[in-house]
Amino acid sequence: MANINRCSSDKNFGIDRISSLPNDAHTHILSFLSTREAVQTCILSKRWIKTWAYVPDLKFDIKEFGLPEIVDDERGVQFVTKFELLVRSLLQKREISCVNRFHLLLDSDFRLPWTQAFANCIGDVMKLEPRECLIKLCSSEKLNLEPNLVNLPYLKTLNLDGFTMSDDSFQKLLLGCRVLEELVLENCYIYNIEICSSTLKKLVLRSDYMGMRLQISMPNLLYLYLDICMEEIILQNMSSLVDASIYIPGWDGMDKYVSRVPKLIHSLSNVESLRLDLDFSREKVDKNFSYCPFFNNLKRLELLNSRFFVFDLAPYFLHHSPKLQELTLGPSICYVRESLGEETQDGLRDKFVQREFLKTVRIVRFENDNELVDWLINKLLTHVKTIGEIIV
Template structure:
């Protein structure tokens, strides 16, 4: 059926342009959908009946099936059964053995007692040699997960394994085989591993560039890698020992409540670093780790330091022997104690290229001590000062600005 519009152009009605697209184009379009959505397109027309079976991406998420907060255990079982049926039928009816991305997410707590029913299919997918794998599972009992198949899948370039368990919050895994020659990104969350297993894992990842550990329990973390460029460590076990030797590392982010020992041995290429160690700057532990840690970070261009200590615990002269930060352009100090701002002059004096200073307050109230007038020579110029978290306390704000102006002749822009 045709019609002519006001401009004399022919208009066509009733033409299914999507179905007329080439097979590879329609398959590519479905790759942006979850697997359940892709399967549902089989009702569109005859040409779409089997298109989903050729999509190289498998994306399964339990939350697609409806409510995430179900108090009725029988209903939860029903949802998991539907989810398992989808996974099983898709794997059986696929027309391609090629898998590009695999995602299996079953994280809502209401389904945790039934995780095992679905997790058994992970090994089957690993045999199809996916390039990317993201697995997020919650459970209330030991999971019979074949981690050997995961950690020996030589085709993987991206691996995310997040395991959540009540009440221990982590799942012990001890894979016997670890061979990931193509892996560039590794994200482990809620995993407990022995020191030896973790060492073997890193040895089995010769081209690893991006490593993230979150909520993991590993006694001694030794990271020695020439390929690693980005490292993130969050909320690992208390008392953990960390040793890093990564000559090509560009990005470092460490946020740990209590760390037994930290050694940054070889990071000459580091550009950005963010450090939050609860208590790393108290009077006892700073003597051991503070000066050495600051020296190890002296090459960075952007530095973020989190201080969480009580007022009076910071000694003003602690930074008097800090190194020269020859590359530092951006400094951010996040603190729960106003007293730490007394350290700002030391950074101003030791950072000749510093352009931006950010001061963020996490504490409600506080005081500022006066600096000795002859402590330092004033620096000429600072491009930007950003002040966050002071609310409507104008008196304190202006006192802080005056304190900064005692050490910087000209501040280009003050943002608050």
């Protein structure tokens, strides 16, 4: 039996089982690779020569094409031009006209020049009406979109990173995405952002750039992540929102802005999960958070990194969230100890309200401040009748 098994193994040795798979399986396998890697499979055998041309996904990463270690303006233009010609060549050699996913990663350690030819190249891909689009751009140039370049009737996912756009160009982009369900903007500079959509279900805005106004109206939005510097944030028609993460940084001269934050939080009152990071001083909180809406659906709450939140925000939510099950606090309570005297801390202790039950309380360990953590645990146990689990 051993000899027979060996002969059977020898007989099958060297059979190309992958090449014997149907064409649809080949294109599905190649869809997990970058376009450059997919094209390289053409050297495997005659069967693979044109397989890459039927892959519905286009994924380009500029770092895969020999980006020089040092890029000045002249070499940057030359490299981007060559990259643009390569992308165009591959587009012409494809055997299918549709695009499912289009990924273009131009993020590098250098700010590459944005050429009009390359902008037109992206426009040509957009004409193929992709359903998912991810573009990371590192450029100092502002992107201005022509109306005829923005017609993406099937696009459901759009992820832009590193773009600078005029307010008008951004509006043209949104108007051309009629069925968009997921929008991610990272490190994008748009001075005024207005998003009104009945199709968006997920929105992520993350940027260090300072803008003027953000206005959002999305009745079907389910997930919201905001980490953005705006002087004014207006959230409207958020009745379907389930999960929200909000980070609002503090800066000098922001008193007028802080006064609008309670209204911002009020617009999140339907969520089931809420993560808040509000970097304000205690005085601003006491002045502007005297009224807190009821969060009748809230089950999970995280109050993170704020200088005061354990003493000032937690009582509001404990009192106004009847379904709250999980509470996470951390990690900057140490700043309160440094800034508040014992008299002030004693006064704040009375803010905690009586509550029947919390399933889980998580306290992020505060370095070198075990005494304050112990006090917080004791205070919670005093004012919450039953806590299922305390995790420190």
